[in-house]
Amino acid sequence: MSNVQVAVVTGSNKGIGFAIVRALCKQFPGDVYLTARDPSRGREAVAKLQEEGLHVLFHQLDIDDLQSIRALRDFLKEKYGGLNVLVNNAGIAFKVHDTTPFAVQAEVTLKTNFFGTRNVCTELLPLVKPYGRVVNVSSMVSSSALGGCSRELQEKFRSDTITEDELVELMTKFVEDTKKSVHEKEGWPNTAYGVSKIGVTVLSRIQARMLNEKRKGDHILLNACCPGWVRTDMAGPKATKSPDEGAETPVYLALLPSDADGPHGQFLSNKTVRTW
Ligand code: NAP
Numbered sequence: 001m002s003n004v005q006v007a008v009v010t011g012s013n014k015g016i017g018f019a020i021v022r023a024l025c026k027q028f029p030g031d032v033y034l035t036a037r038d039p040s041r042g043r044e045a046v047a048k049l050q051e052e053g054l055h056v057l058f059h060q061l062d063i064d065d066l067q068s069i070r071a072l073r074d075f076l077k078e079k080y081g082g083l084n085v086l087v088n089n090a091g092i093a094f095k096v097h098d099t100t101p102f103a104v105q106a107e108v109t110l111k112t113n114f115f116g117t118r119n120v121c122t123e124l125l126p127l128v129k130p131y132g133r134v135v136n137v138s139s140m141v142s143s144s145a146l147g148g149c150s151r152e153l154q155e156k157f158r159s160d161t162i163t164e165d166e167l168v169e170l171m172t173k174f175v176e177d178t179k180k181s182v183h184e185k186e187g188w189p190n191t192a193y194g195v196s197k198i199g200v201t202v203l204s205r206i207q208a209r210m211l212n213e214k215r216k217g218d219h220i221l222l223n224a225c226c227p228g229w230v231r232t233d234m235a236g237p238k239a240t241k242s243p244d245e246g247a248e249t250p251v252y253l254a255l256l257p258s259d260a261d262g263p264h265g266q267f268l269s270n271k272t273v274r275t276w
Contacts, residue, residue: 001078001079001080001081002031002079002080003080003081004030004031004080005028005029005031005084005085006032006033006076006079006080006083006084006085007024007028007030007031007032007033007083007084007085007086007087007254008033008035008059008072008083008085008086008087008124009021009024009032009033009034009087009089010035010061010063010087010088010089010090010117010120011035011036011037011063011089011090011091012034012035012036012045012087012089012090013034013036013038013041013042013044013045014041014045014232015230015232015233015234015243016089016137016227016230016232016243016246016247016250017034017087017089017090018034018045018049018243019242019244019246019247020087020089020247020250020251020254021034021045021049021056022049022052022054022244022247023247023248023251024085024254024255025049025054025055025056026054027251027255028085028254028255031057031080032055032056032057033056033057033058033059034046034049034056034057034058035059035060035061035072036058036060036061037060037061037062037063037064037065037068037090039058039060042058042060043058046058059072059075060072061090061120063088063090063112063116063117063119063120064111064112064116066119066123069119069120069123069124070123072123072124073123073124073127076124076127077127081129082127082128082129082132083124083127083128083129083132084128084129084131084132085132085133085134085135085254085255086120086125086128086132086133086134086135087134087137087250087254088121088134088135088136088137088200089135089137090112090116090117091112091113091117091137091196091234092108092112092113092234093109093193093234094108094109094192094193102178102190102192103175103178103179103181105192106174106175106178106183106192106195107175107178107179109192109193109196110171110174110175110192110195110196110199112196113193113196113197113199113200114171114196114199114200114203115171117136117200117203118164118168118199118203121134121136121203121207125207128220129218130219130220131218131219131220131258132218132220133220133221133222133253133254133255133256134207134220134221134222134223135222135223135224135225135250135253135254136200136201136203136204136222136223136225137200137225137226137227137250138197138200138201138204138224138225138226138267139193139194139197139200139227140226140269140274141191141193141194141197142194142197142198142200142201142224142226142267143201143267143274143276144194145189145191145194145195145197145198146158146198146276148189148190148191148194149187149188149189149198150186150188153170153187153188156170157170157198157202160205160209162202162206163206164203164206164207164210167199167202167203167206171195171196171199173186174195178192200224201224201276203224204222204223204224204265204267205224205265205267205276207222207265208222208223208264208265208266209265211264212264212265219258219261221253221256221260221262221263221264222264222265223253223263223264223265223266223267223268224266224267224268225249225250225253225267225268225269226249226267226268226269226274227241227246227247227248227249227250227269228240228241228245228246228249228269228270229241230242230243230245230246231243248271249268249269249270249271252271253268
């Protein structure tokens with residue numbers, strides 16, 4: 001088993017994830033894995049970074065596929081005995097003018113952005129080594145969507161005692177409510193992406209609390225962040241930041257020094273803790 005440090009970035013064949021890998025290759029003192037659901041897109045991305053003279057490794061990962069997540073988990077366990085940095089970046093968003101029925105958009109978006117990210121965490125967080133860093137890429141849209149929730153839902157999502165099971169129940173209820181066309185009546189905002197990212201931010205707060213309770217001495221720091229509005233296939237060419245600029249906050253959190261005791265369990269943008 002290798003005692004080299006290892007970092008993994010989900011959904012990194014393009015966009016912000018690709019830029020995060022590029023930055024980690026330059027700054028992280030260990031092996032960096034670019035992962036992609038499609039191996040040929042992944043290998044093309046790896047070749048681009050190799051052309052830039054960077055040393056990067058590849059592993060397949062589809063966060064919608066539990067078998068794929070577990071294959072990566074087993075690989076990391078066997079080759080490295082765990083992992084040091086995990087960046088949950090993979091995500092999807094329907095375009096604003098997409099005519100897919102809202103209930104379908106809700107189910108598909110939540111499946112990847114919330115449930116897929118959660119499955120990666122469930123399988124990989126137990127492998128994170130002491131002084132490990134975990135970054136969940138959420139969005140400022142999670143804050144605005146929170147503001148669009150009923151007072152009762154806002155209280156639940158801001159609660160310091162909400163459990164992961166309760167959060168899963170709420171995310172499941174949102175999808176069910178959209179199918180019955182009652183989501184607005186039930187206090188949800190009209191954004192599937194926004195609700196999925198509320199899920200990612202709240203999940204991060206819960207996971208950080210669990211680390212405090214169960215692994216306090218391990219000094220692991222886990223946070224959610226917004227990369228900003230970034231020119232990628234998701235956000236389009238009018239966005240204000242380049243992918244490398246969008247990678248800055250996630251990379252800052254992934255590389256928090258070993259003597260840092262925070263931020264932890266926070267939501268950040270532009271490297272600054274935001275009120276949730
Ligand atoms: P992007 O260019 O569309 O890239 C998304 C990446 O996620 C792609 O590599 C995609 O792979 C991958 N992905 C999607 N579903 C996946 C799955 N099931 N398993 C594994 N990988 C999967 O988007 P981006 O703008 O870089 O977004 C990256 C993250 O930042 C997302 O979580 C997004 O919500 C968040 N974000 C973006 C912005 C922005 O302005 N761009 C703002 C706030 C937050 P394929 O190539 O195979 O589709």
